[in-house]
Amino acid sequence: MKAIAHTTYGPPSVLRLEDMPQPVPGSGEVLIRVHAAGVDPGVWHLTAGMPYLIRAMGFGLRAPKDRVRGQDLAGRVEAVGPDVTRFRPGDEVYGTCDGSYAEYACAKEDNIAHKPANLTFEQAAAVPVSAVTALQAVRDAGRLRAGQRVLVIGAGGGTGHFAVQLAKAFGAHVTGVCSTAKADLVRSVGADEVIDYTREDPTDGTRRYDLVLDTAGNRPLSRLRRALTPRGTLVIIGGENGGKWIGGNDRQLRALLMSPFSGQRLRGLAVMNLHHSDLEVLTEFIEAGSVTPVIDRSYPLADVPEAVDHLMKGHVRGKIVVQM
Known part of the structure; x- marks a missing residue:
């Protein structure tokens, strides 16, 4: 599969489009075919490894522990791992995981929810974090x-x-x-x-x-x-x-x-762990028309470095998303 990965900390240019093995869902995990992913400042901090506190928190002292970047995602469930009870293949979902800038990603069951019915995948990917x-x-x-x-x-x-x-x-x-x-x-x-x-x-x-x-x-x-x-x-x-x-x-x-x-x-x-219960509250607001994500622009997967660079310049209106 195609994914955006890096082996060293640095500016957005260290992010590269690579061929990587498709992940396999473990216990309590869901394999998602990613249709869109969000871009937020956390991506930049994990790419740069700055501030240094991030490295000390377990993300890798000298190099990134997890090579594939991205957190927000929206897509369809491809497969479920053992002990998953809330989802089945074909479900449309949104939430967070480690490594959403990829064609496929594994997410913990507790970190995703069913996608709001009135949002596209692109819109849904702008929501979670x-x-x-x-x-x-x-x-x-x-x-x-x-x-x-x-x-x-x-x-x-x-x-x-x-x-x-x-x-x-x-x-x-x-x-x-x-x-x-x-x-x-x-x-x-x-x-x-x-x-x-x-x-x-x-x-x-x-x-x-x-x-x-x-x-x-x-x-x-x-x-x-x-x-x-x-x-x-x-x-x-x-x-x-x-x-x-x-x-x-x-x-x-x-x-x-x-x-x-x-x-x-x-x-x-600082939201360190996103739980599906909060996503479900947001889904209610979104489906009621009280909350609607605003998207500044979309980028293809290969242009993630440009997307992150644009975000950090501070001129984004609403959210940036990546389409697969």
Whole structure:
């Protein structure tokens, strides 16, 4: 089968299209014929091996432990391994696995769900990592309640545009922060107000919010807290700035340490393991029309390096996907 793989850490150019053996599903695993796969910042971090914390977490100290990249996927079940009870060959599914940039991939049964009936494979592949991250930020870390005011920073990006839609679905008044080029997109997914950060500082303290979701990863904690009500909640999602050792995670660590001494709830969020129960919640929202993935552009499998490079330039509206 064809797959995108690499043997060394580095820029997107280290990713190569190769012929590799088709995987065989083990116990509790499903073999999926991949039709589309999503592109998210985690792919870039695992390709580059940066920050170094990633390598220490078991992904390979000197070289990538798993050669094939990709996490999000959507496709059809080709075969099931022993002890699989929720799926059978022919089922249309979506979710995550290690190595989705390939014609075939094995996923754990617990990490996939039946594909929403109203989405194409391409649309479904854009959902798992980004939308589950947004769901956990809004529902779990943010504890959002109907009627609250929410500020989503980075509202035009992969996680951000899902966060806007989910916060609206939970009954909040949502303000989205984005660049001029993404303002129309943020309005189209349901934001009540849009702040263009090139013209206005959303954290100048003139407006306060019950929940601030920061998906952009570059504002100091002190500024983010100015946008919160005295008992408000800040959720920091990921982070693309910072040093080579822990990257943008330093803000999450500082938020965790500071929170017990503040009336405000300061939280960091990194989705390490996606479970099918969250996907099933998203499926309900998607099939009800409350959540719809926005796709910036699609790339063929051979052009994954270009897709990752485009993502990291920061101009993507919604999500990028790869079609097989």
